[in-house]
Amino acid sequence: MQEDEPTGGDxxxxxxxxxxxxxxxxxxxxxxxxxxxxxxxxxxxxAIYGYFAPRVKSYxxxxxxxxxxxxEVAQEAMLSVWRKAHLFxxxxxxxxxxIFTLARNLCIDRMRREKAVEYELPEEEPDPxxxxxAEHSVLEERMQVAIASLPESQAQVLHLSYYxxxxxxxxxxxxGIPLGSVKSRLRLAFSKLKAHWGEEE
Amino acid sequence: xxxRHHFDDATLMAYASGSLPKGMALLVACHLHWCPECRxxxxxxxxxxxxxxxxxxxxxxxxxxxxxxMARLDDxxxxxxxxxxxxxxxxxxxxxxxxxxxxxxLDDLPWKRLGYGVHHVDLNLGGKGTTxxxxxxxxxxxxxxxxxxxELTLILRGSYxxxxxxxxxxDVADLDGEVHHQPIVDTDQDxxxxxxxxxxLKFTGLMGRLVQPFIGM
Ligand SMILES: [Zn+2]
Numbered sequence: 001m002q003e004d005e006p007t008g009g010d011x012x013x014x015x016x017x018x019x020x021x022x023x024x025x026x027x028x029x030x031x032x033x034x035x036x037x038x039x040x041x042x043x044x045x046x047a048i049y050g051y052f053a054p055r056v057k058s059y060x061x062x063x064x065x066x067x068x069x070x071x072e073v074a075q076e077a078m079l080s081v082w083r084k085a086h087l088f089x090x091x092x093x094x095x096x097x098x099i100f101t102l103a104r105n106l107c108i109d110r111m112r113r114e115k116a117v118e119y120e121l122p123e124e125e126p127d128p129x130x131x132x133x134a135e136h137s138v139l140e141e142r143m144q145v146a147i148a149s150l151p152e153s154q155a156q157v158l159h160l161s162y163y164x165x166x167x168x169x170x171x172x173x174x175x176g177i178p179l180g181s182v183k184s185r186l187r188l189a190f191s192k193l194k195a196h197w198g199e200e201e
Numbered sequence: 202x203x204x205r206h207h208f209d210d211a212t213l214m215a216y217a218s219g220s221l222p223k224g225m226a227l228l229v230a231c232h233l234h235w236c237p238e239c240r241x242x243x244x245x246x247x248x249x250x251x252x253x254x255x256x257x258x259x260x261x262x263x264x265x266x267x268x269x270x271m272a273r274l275d276d277x278x279x280x281x282x283x284x285x286x287x288x289x290x291x292x293x294x295x296x297x298x299x300x301x302x303x304x305x306x307l308d309d310l311p312w313k314r315l316g317y318g319v320h321h322v323d324l325n326l327g328g329k330g331t332t333x334x335x336x337x338x339x340x341x342x343x344x345x346x347x348x349x350x351x352e353l354t355l356i357l358r359g360s361y362x363x364x365x366x367x368x369x370x371x372d373v374a375d376l377d378g379e380v381h382h383q384p385i386v387d388t389d390q391d392x393x394x395x396x397x398x399x400x401x402l403k404f405t406g407l408m409g410r411l412v413q414p415f416i417g418m
Contacts, residue, residue: 042274049267054259061260071262075270082274092244097251104219104250112223112328144252162218162253168211169350169399179350183211190210190246197245 011149029095037085045082052096053078056103062163063107073110077103094140107165139197146196154189157182204236206372210246212353213239217246224324224332224397227298228353228373231395234296235371294358294370294393303334307358307393312336319343330399337361337392342385350400352376359392361385 029051036044056077060070080102088098150158160166160174168186172179208229215221216229233240291297292306302324303310312320318338326332330350334357337343353375360369363384368374386392 042271045274046267046271049270052254053262053266055254055257057262058257058260059254062257071266074262075266078270079273093247094251096254097248100250100254101247103254108219108226140248140252140255143248144255147249147252147256158249159253161214161220162250163257165218165220167220167222167399168215183209186211186214187209190214190249193249194245197248 011145014145014149030090033081033085033088033095033098034090036082037088048081048095049078052081052099055096056099059100059103059163060107063165065107065110069110073106074103077106080106097140142196143193146193150189150192154185154192157185158189161186202235202371203369204238204371206366206368206374207236207239208232208242208353208373209375210242212351212375213242214246214249217243217250222330222397222399223328224326224330225351225353225399227302227324227326227332228355228395228397230298231296232355232371232373234298296357299357299395307334307336310334317341330397332395332397335394335396337384337386337394339386339389339391342383350398352396352398355395357393357395359386359390360388361392361394362387 029048032044032048035041036048053074057070057074060073061067065073077099081099084102088095093101147155147158156175157171160171161168166174168179168182171182175182212221212225212229216226221229233243288297291300294307295303303322310322312322315321318341320336322334324332324334335343337359353373354368356368356370356372358370360367361384362368363374365374367387368384
């Protein structure tokens with residue numbers, strides 16, 4: 001792990017404002033997804049759909065899928081949200097992170113025509129990771145602001161990787177920079193984001 | 202398992218973003234099966250994806266899309282069966298994601314001889330690059346080679362040493378084009394590892410020129 005960099009006061013101020021603004025929303029999506037698992041309330045699902053489906057669609061379109069396929073895969077992702085709601089664990093991920101991983105895996109399945117490789121441990125084996133992640137949505141909120149404060153060159157490789165699904169070699173080719181530079185930009189970006197992630201500990 | 206060598210952050214970000222080639226993603230999943238530290242880092246890298254999903258410009262779904270999906274909520278969902286195997290049932294040195302492909306013990310694989318003291322099994326995953334299991338006998342060294350792209354190695358059994366350090370079961374070597382190395386098996390046990398690349402390896406030196414056409418790496 002790399003050393004955390006000192007963070008600027010201006011960034012912290014922006015974080016505070018953004019946190020206030022989105023506090024209600026943040027609390028709601030993870031909490032509502034958690035309750036959906038118990039209530040199986042379809043009206044609640046419709047609300048979650050209304051917020052996330054257009055975002056998931058936008059993400060899939062950016063990955064380069066044709067519009068019709070993107071809409072189809074977005075529907076599948078939202079159906080997974082309904083079916084797998086009982087697997088959502090708000091101490092491990094926020095609602096948006098969990099839905100991101102569902103959509104990502106479905107896209108991989110589509111593009112490779114087979115299932116994405118799973119790494120989750122089987123239920124009977126407790127995850128040896130003892131870290132308390134109860135505040136996951138708070139951490140993600142900080143990360144969002146931190147992403148916005150990244151230098152352009154780092155934000156660019158982050159976007160190409162996450163939004164467009166480009167491999168490091170493809171990014172290197174597209175930007176005309178060495179593979180090593182792509183990786184070092186990603187490493188720098190990640191260490192900055194992790195610094196925000198760890199701030200409360 | 203005492204793991205000392207982990208992935209580069211950039212590799213875990215590629216995994217979390219879904220942009221790693223299949224064989225490399227398989228190898229990462231195998232290490233994650235054993236390594237809580239990298240699992241936590243992947244969780245952070247996935248949260249970057251979640252934060253980006255929040256920031257993305259939404260694109261409206263078609264008018265009737267919600268209605269159509271609501272009609273499917275009560276469908277039978279019997280197809281949702283996990284393919285994961287209980288850890289107690291896994292053969293020694295085989296993490297669950299790899300078990301999905303080889304379905305058995307490392308000792309029972311159809312190993313093919315590559316050269317003196319070196320055997321391999323190609324997982325034939327297709328796509329760019331190669332994914333194979335390599336079994337190297339004690340004292341044998343893999344020819345000097347450099348990498349044009351990325352190469353990931355996960356040790357499943359035994360150990361080897363190279364210019365970077367000592368690698369034993371659970372450890373990963375996460376190398377790119379700048380590294381030039383020559384691993385040697387350093388115990389009296391075979392070293393078995395999973396190797397995934399996103400482009401062909403390039404061997405250097407006389408030994409490399411002799412071996413490369415033969416093994417077709
Ligand atoms: Zn690790």
